[in-house]
Amino acid sequence: xxxxxxxxxxxxxxxxxxxGFFVRxxxxxxxxxxxxxxxxxxxxxxxxxxxxxxxxxxxxxFLIMAVAAAEVAVGLAIVVSIFRMFKTLDISKMNLxxx
Amino acid sequence: xIEQAVFWILSIIMVVSALGVIMMKSAIxxxxxxxxxxxxxxxxxxxxxxxxxxxFQIIVYVGAIVVLFLFVxxxxxxKNIRREVAVDYRNFxxxxxxxxxxxGVVCILWYALRLSMPEAGGDxxxxxxGVKEMALELLNRHLLALELVSVLLxxxxxxxxxxxxxx
Numbered sequence: 467x468x469x470x471x472x473x474x475x476x477x478x479x480x481x482x483x484x485x486g487f488f489v490r491x492x493x494x495x496x497x498x499x500x501x502x503x504x505x506x507x508x509x510x511x512x513x514x515x516x517x518x519x520x521x522x523x524x525x526x527x528f529l530i531m532a533v534a535a536a537e538v539a540v541g542l543a544i545v546v547s548i549f550r551m552f553k554t555l556d557i558s559k560m561n562l563x564x565x
Numbered sequence: 566x567i568e569q570a571v572f573w574i575l576s577i578i579m580v581v582s583a584l585g586v587i588m589m590k591s592a593i594x595x596x597x598x599x600x601x602x603x604x605x606x607x608x609x610x611x612x613x614x615x616x617x618x619x620x621f622q623i624i625v626y627v628g629a630i631v632v633l634f635l636f637v638x639x640x641x642x643x644k645n646i647r648r649e650v651a652v653d654y655r656n657f658x659x660x661x662x663x664x665x666x667x668x669g670v671v672c673i674l675w676y677a678l679r680l681s682m683p684e685a686g687g688d689x690x691x692x693x694x695g696v697k698e699m700a701l702e703l704l705n706r707h708l709l710a711l712e713l714v715s716v717l718l719x720x721x722x723x724x725x726x727x728x729x730x731x732x
Contacts, residue, residue: 467568467569467572467612467613471572471576472609472613473675473678474675475576475579475580475609477671477674477675478580478583478671479579479580479583479602480671481667481668481671482580482583482584482586482587483583483587484663484667485587485663485664485667486586486587488660488663488664488667489587489660489663489664490587492592494592494595494596494634494637494638495586495587495592495595497634498586498587498595498596498599498634499586499587501599501626501630502583502586502587502599502602505602505603505606505626508606508618508622509606509609512610512613512615512618513613515615516613516614516615521698521699521702522702524615524617524618524699525699525702525703525707525710527618527621528618528621528703529707529710529711529714531621531622531625531626532714532715532717532718533714533717534625534626534630535625535629535630535718535721536717536718536720536721536722537721538630538633538634539633539721539722539724539725540721540724540725540728542633542634542637542725542729543724543725543726543728543729544728545637545641546637546640546641546729547728547729549641550731555592555641
């Protein structure tokens with residue numbers, strides 16, 4: 467197994483996450499797409515860490531996981547607060563700054 | 566040989582379930598598809614020989630993040646919300662433009678990577694990096710980053726409590 471297999475898989479995963487972020491309008495699915503992109507980045511880090519025989523990539527993956535956990539906690543709190551305020555999860559209905 | 570078969574099976578599961586994350590209509594099916602993606606990604610990490618990352622992938626993502634998403638999806642009562650279409654067809658042109666842009670950026674990235682790494686072909690050898698090496702590396706050279714991340718987690722927890730509480 468070369469490194470290109472894993473890198474191609476990570477690119478496809480990142481592209482799927484980015485497309486989901488641009489296309490969908492459910493706010494929970496947007497957060498899930500962000501998680502997909504973070505996981506693609508994690509896969510690239512681990513692949514290069516294995517390829518270059520270093521450990522820094524895996525250390526960075528731990529830090530990214532911690533940051534992702536904090537991001538999900540705050541993001542879901544914001545989602546609950548937004549749902550209380552707007553009674554919907556559709557981000558095209560949230561135009562508080564536009565009007 | 567068997568490694569290649571396992572890799573292709575895992576990657577097909579991962580891509581299909583990642584497509585399911587962004588194409589499912591209801592949010593709870595998306596979360597279940599994300600669970601499947603995380604599990605197959607942990608399998609890919611095991612295949613690469615980075616067992617500790619796979620372990621923490623399962624503990625952190627499957628055990629904490631996906632469960633948190635499930636809690637929130639079940640907490641919000643989405644039954645009485647209009648079941649919107651999976652893809653926003655109103656902005657179909659903008660959406661397809663976004664898809665084309667992402668595909669183009671990924672192709673350019675792939676081409677740049679092929680150009681900048683001419684000595685391709687080195688296999689990823691499954692040499693084990695144990696807990697001891699990881700812990701020494703994390704607690705010696707990256708101690709400051711570890712402490713900063715712990716402070717960030719504390720701030721995130723406090724911020725989530727502050728934002729999510731009822732007035």
